[in-house]
Amino acid sequence: MLLSEVESKLKELGVGPSSEKFPYYTLPVIADPSSDPNVKPTYVAESFAIALYLDEKYPTPKYPAIFPSGTRGVQHLLVNQYLPSLITILFPLVYPKLPQFLDEVSMAYLRRTRSPEIFEPLPKEEETKKREEAQNKFAGIAKSLDFDGDDSFIMGNQPSFIDFAFGGIFFTIETLGSAQMKLIAQWHDGKWGNYWKRVQAIEANSSQVH
Amino acid sequence: MLLSEVESKLKELGVGPSSEKFPYYTLPVIADPSSDPNVKPTYVAESFAIALYLDEKYPTPKYPAIFPSGTRGVQHLLVNQYLPSLITILFPLVYPKLPQFLDEVSMAYLRRTRSPEIFEPLPKEEETKKREEAQNKFAGIAKSLDFDGDDSFIMGNQPSFIDFAFGGIFFTIETLGSAQMKLIAQWHDGKWGNYWKRVQAIEANSSQVH
Numbered sequence: 224m225l226l227s228e229v230e231s232k233l234k235e236l237g238v239g240p241s242s243e244k245f246p247y248y249t250l251p252v253i254a255d256p257s258s259d260p261n262v263k264p265t266y267v268a269e270s271f272a273i274a275l276y277l278d279e280k281y282p283t284p285k286y287p288a289i290f291p292s293g294t295r296g297v298q299h300l301l302v303n304q305y306l307p308s309l310i311t312i313l314f315p316l317v318y319p320k321l322p323q324f325l326d327e328v329s330m331a332y333l334r335r336t337r338s339p340e341i342f343e344p345l346p347k348e349e350e351t352k353k354r355e356e357a358q359n360k361f362a363g364i365a366k367s368l369d370f371d372g373d374d375s376f377i378m379g380n381q382p383s384f385i386d387f388a389f390g391g392i393f394f395t396i397e398t399l400g401s402a403q404m405k406l407i408a409q410w411h412d413g414k415w416g417n418y419w420k421r422v423q424a425i426e427a428n429s430s431q432v433h
Numbered sequence: 434m435l436l437s438e439v440e441s442k443l444k445e446l447g448v449g450p451s452s453e454k455f456p457y458y459t460l461p462v463i464a465d466p467s468s469d470p471n472v473k474p475t476y477v478a479e480s481f482a483i484a485l486y487l488d489e490k491y492p493t494p495k496y497p498a499i500f501p502s503g504t505r506g507v508q509h510l511l512v513n514q515y516l517p518s519l520i521t522i523l524f525p526l527v528y529p530k531l532p533q534f535l536d537e538v539s540m541a542y543l544r545r546t547r548s549p550e551i552f553e554p555l556p557k558e559e560e561t562k563k564r565e566e567a568q569n570k571f572a573g574i575a576k577s578l579d580f581d582g583d584d585s586f587i588m589g590n591q592p593s594f595i596d597f598a599f600g601g602i603f604f605t606i607e608t609l610g611s612a613q614m615k616l617i618a619q620w621h622d623g624k625w626g627n628y629w630k631r632v633q634a635i636e637a638n639s640s641q642v643h
Binding site: 275292293294295296297299300301303304305308363364366367368369370371375377378379380381385 | 485577
């Protein structure tokens with residue numbers, strides 16, 4: 224599907240917009256099939272809403288929990304109030320690579336609907352500055368997480384939604400700029416490389432719900 | 434003790450500075466008495482370090498835990514990486530009240546060691562803008578926390594370090610500007626007033642360790 228087709232496709236399926244403030248439509252969307260073959264599947268859009276839905280519909284202990292008990296609030300806070308400050312630093316480093324990966328129609332759509340300058344390569348000096356800023360930011364996060372030891376997830380022993388949000392960030396960086404991801408993986412004695420491997424392992428080992 | 438005396442007093446007790454980067458000395462400091470009357474007490478400075486020390490020395494389940502298992506990292510992250518953005522918005526609203534509460538010598542010390550303009554009253558228009566900014570910020574946090582229901586703490590059912598950090602912020606606002614705290618208490622259908630009462634109740638009900 225082309226990026227420019229997401230809105231019309233989701234409207235066709237009867238899926239609402241992902242934001243209350245702006246009428247924009249986003250992927251991922253899940254289609255949870257009904258047990259009644261005559262009833263159409265339940266569609267849920269927006270990753271946090273999908274996670275809440277899955278935890279409700281496929282509850283622990285039979286299925287793994289995405290949110291440890293009582294942590295939906297703090298995770299929503301981290302994802303919506305804190306993570307944007309990290310993304311603002313990181314994405315200018317990889318956005319300019321996007322035209323190499325995306326088809327022309329989707330790229331034209333993005334240039335029309337976003338500030339076109341975010342896809343221009345950064346001047347060398349600014350790129351170095353951004354990279355240092357990113358490294359300092361990650362050093363601060365790593366130092367905090369060290370309080371739970373080397374092999375923890377963001378919320379402690381158990382992986383949860385916030386790890387998948389970090390995973391999404393690392394996936395984007397790795398896809399668009401694998402050299403940048405190699406650097407990040409080495410920062411703080413390899414803490415982020417180790418973390419990213421453990422988050423990927425969850426996806427690799429996840430089984431489908433039957 | 435005057436603010437200007439904190440550094441010399443802590444040096445006299447052999448307590449180190451609270452920051453690795455800057456040699457500044459802060460209160461609170463705890464003095465945990467030794468069981469041997471000939472050995473001097475253990476001094477610990479800086480609230481996060483004090484909380485870690487107390488959880489180690491007086492462990493759960495006999496004593497209440499300040500950090501639920503595996504949440505030291507995420508709480509350090511929230512306090513050090515996220516909370517400053519909240520404090521930056523809130524404290525300009527109450528800092529100008531400080532000269533009404535502090536003795537002249539401490540005030541002179543603060544004017545010498547801080548930017549003196551932070552103690553000047555804000556122009557009316559800027560104050561209104563800051564207040565709106567604060568309200569929007571708190572609305573965002575409240576909306577996140579609503580995912581855990583009305584009577585939760587920041588990390589869910591159990592109060593923990595991050596609540597005491599919010600408590601410190603509310604205590605400062607209430608002390609310096611009770612009218613401002615009355616406004617905050619009403620925001621989001623009274624969510625913050627209710628929260629602040631529940632945090633104060635913990636302090637009121639806490640018993641001394643014997």
